[in-house]
Amino acid sequence: MPKEYSRGQRVAGQIRRELAGLIQMEVKDPRVGFVSLTDVELTPDYAHAKVFFTALGGAEDVPEILEGLQRASGFLRRELGKRIRIHTLPELHFHYDRSVEEGSRLSQLIDQVVREDEAHAADGKPES
Numbered sequence: 001m002p003k004e005y006s007r008g009q010r011v012a013g014q015i016r017r018e019l020a021g022l023i024q025m026e027v028k029d030p031r032v033g034f035v036s037l038t039d040v041e042l043t044p045d046y047a048h049a050k051v052f053f054t055a056l057g058g059a060e061d062v063p064e065i066l067e068g069l070q071r072a073s074g075f076l077r078r079e080l081g082k083r084i085r086i087h088t089l090p091e092l093h094f095h096y097d098r099s100v101e102e103g104s105r106l107s108q109l110i111d112q113v114v115r116e117d118e119a120h121a122a123d124g125k126p127e128s
Contacts, residue, residue, distance in 0.1 A: 012040040015051075022076055022079050023037070032072065034056035034061075035069070047091065052095050
């Protein structure tokens with residue numbers, strides 16, 4: 001039987017979906033236009049939420065995006081309270097998620113090694 005998701009995981013998923021919609025449709029700050037939310041982690045008492053994001057522009061835009069998200073956090077929290085009914089509305093803490101960037105870097109390294117390996121294999125074959 002598949003493992004059920006805990007209430008905290010369901011609430012975190014709902015918060016991520018609602019915040020993603022709010023950031024895309026309601027936040028007017030141009031600094032946060034190209035942001036994708038990857039995960040939300042809630043403390044057991046729901047007092048704090050770590051909101052992880054990636055930036056389409058890459059790591060060089062992160063300080064500006066982070067500043068924009070922090071400035072909008074009060075608005076986002078208020079709007080979140082209107083959409084989600086939970087006893088304690090979490091304080092939002094935004095963190096840049098490097099996993100997508102790191103995954104891309106590792107994929108490029110693997111591709112490079114495969115190409116080098118194929119080149120070495122081709123050099124070692126006798127020509128007909």
